[in-house]
Amino acid sequence: xxxxxxxxxxxxxxxxxxxxxxxxxxxxxxxxxxxxxxxxxxxxxxxxxxxxxxxxxxxxxxxxxxxxxxxxxxxxxxxxxxxxxxxxxxxxxxxxxxxxxxxxxxxxxxxxxxxxxxxxxxxxxxxxxxxxxxxxxxxxxxxxxxxxxxxxxxxxxxxxxxxxxxxxxxxxxxxxxxxxxxxxxxxxxxxxxxxxxxxxxxxxxxxxxxxxxxxxxxxxxx
Amino acid sequence: xxxxxxxxxxxxxxxxxxxxxxxxxxxxxxxxxxxxxxxxxxxxxxxxxxxxxxxxxxxxxxxxxxxxxxxxxxxxxxxxxxxxxxxxxxxxxxxxxxxxxxxxxxxxxxxxxxxxxxxxxxxxxxxxxxxxxxxxxxxxxxxxxxxxxxxxxxxxxxxxxxxxxxxxxxxxxxxxxxxxxxxxxxxxxxxxxxxxxxxxxxxxxxxxxxxxxxxxxxxxxx
Numbered sequence: 162x163x164x165x166x167x168x169x170x171x172x173x174x175x176x177x178x179x180x181x182x183x184x185x186x187x188x189x190x191x192x193x194x195x196x197x198x199x200x201x202x203x204x205x206x207x208x209x210x211x212x213x214x215x216x217x218x219x220x221x222x223x224x225x226x227x228x229x230x231x232x233x234x235x236x237x238x239x240x241x242x243x244x245x246x247x248x249x250x251x252x253x254x255x256x257x258x259x260x261x262x263x264x265x266x267x268x269x270x271x272x273x274x275x276x277x278x279x280x281x282x283x284x285x286x287x288x289x290x291x292x293x294x295x296x297x298x299x300x301x302x303x304x305x306x307x308x309x310x311x312x313x314x315x316x317x318x319x320x321x322x323x324x325x326x327x328x329x330x331x332x333x334x335x336x337x338x339x340x341x342x343x344x345x346x347x348x349x350x351x352x353x354x355x356x357x358x359x360x361x362x363x364x365x366x367x368x369x370x371x372x373x374x375x376x377x378x379x380x381x382x383x
Numbered sequence: 384x385x386x387x388x389x390x391x392x393x394x395x396x397x398x399x400x401x402x403x404x405x406x407x408x409x410x411x412x413x414x415x416x417x418x419x420x421x422x423x424x425x426x427x428x429x430x431x432x433x434x435x436x437x438x439x440x441x442x443x444x445x446x447x448x449x450x451x452x453x454x455x456x457x458x459x460x461x462x463x464x465x466x467x468x469x470x471x472x473x474x475x476x477x478x479x480x481x482x483x484x485x486x487x488x489x490x491x492x493x494x495x496x497x498x499x500x501x502x503x504x505x506x507x508x509x510x511x512x513x514x515x516x517x518x519x520x521x522x523x524x525x526x527x528x529x530x531x532x533x534x535x536x537x538x539x540x541x542x543x544x545x546x547x548x549x550x551x552x553x554x555x556x557x558x559x560x561x562x563x564x565x566x567x568x569x570x571x572x573x574x575x576x577x578x579x580x581x582x583x584x585x586x587x588x589x590x591x592x593x594x595x596x597x598x599x600x601x602x603x604x605x
Contacts, residue, residue, distance in 0.1 A: 249473075249474040249475060249478075251471075251475075251558070251559040251560070252471040252475045252558035252559050252561075252563050252565075253471060253473075253474045253475040253478055254559065255554050255556070255557065255558055255559035256471075256475055256478035256479060256482065256557060256558060256559075256565055257478060258550055258553065258554060259481075259482055259546065259547075259550045259557055259565075260478065260481055262546045262549045262550045263485065263546040266545050266546045266549055267545070267546055323488050323489070324481065324484045324485040324488045324489055325481075327484045327488055328480055328481045328484045331480065332477050332480060334477070335477065335478060335481055336473070336474035336477055336478060337473040337474050337476065337477035337478075338473070339474075341474050343474075343478060343481075
């Protein structure tokens, strides 16, 4: 297949947890674009050196190489204009930007405080060393401290999820009757966390679990 | 004039601070609809009894009476379809719903914790009694306690404002190159707080102050 996506994997390569890779997997499905996903580990920098940088997602689309999830989403929107739009026209597209920013500055940190120690446990030994060094450097905190404060972090996460739950109690998707890239972004965040979490994060059959299932069903992933 | 808006006022009737009334004042300006605003105080329930409920905003548009800001916004969108849309078409309209929910469940409480005691000081004596009773009942906390914890509340507010600041550093308005109801909702929240706050809430000439000025300039309110 001529379309490849390098996708972050755990030691068990069936576990794919990157929120940014999930965005792109949904965006590709939204655009009806088949692709082969290639499991990739944090420390396999050499495998994606051809992209000129060291992080995934990396999309290889025939002779094009694109890295960075936002750049990939914009590439897909421009390159495949006859498929359903990822963002919608203005004012939809700038409104998606607020949801993206909220996800990255509020939701991701709230989820990270609950699951960072869980992620570490799932990685290859090489990746564990890399993950501990980079995450402890970023958060100025030992991974073991996150595990100790999991109860408070879970309470804070539930508070953070409130506007999301309230919105999805009133409409099927963030983008209305069908998902768009706003849903992909937030789904990616929650999928990342529920995939790696050692305890259930979302209420069983609650509004968020039902929304995640509906997103997966929309794209034939369920 | 045949279009009247009942608008919450302080003891000094030039002080208009309701976030929900501000939404509607901007929505009316967005639709190019002139109106006369009537100052109203919390305890003047008799003055708006004709609306069948006891809160503002209440819009009287010729022979129509509409209360509740969301109902008024939807009424304006349907009744004046030839003016600029308040919400945009789907997927813009459902995306606005997330921003509305975030504003009401996250931003409003964060602002309230800073300014509730300030609001009390500005009200008529009758309204002060009503305000203390309803707000202390809702928050399970004395107004004086909010004043004592103002420093922590201000720090929490700055953290809450982060996704808003980050978004508006990258685009002129939440809705893109021009404001829509998403901007009106968030502007209403900040206008409420800066109008009543006893100390400056926003960084002088920072991104949020510049955005608020740009919203006001768009509608000739500056």
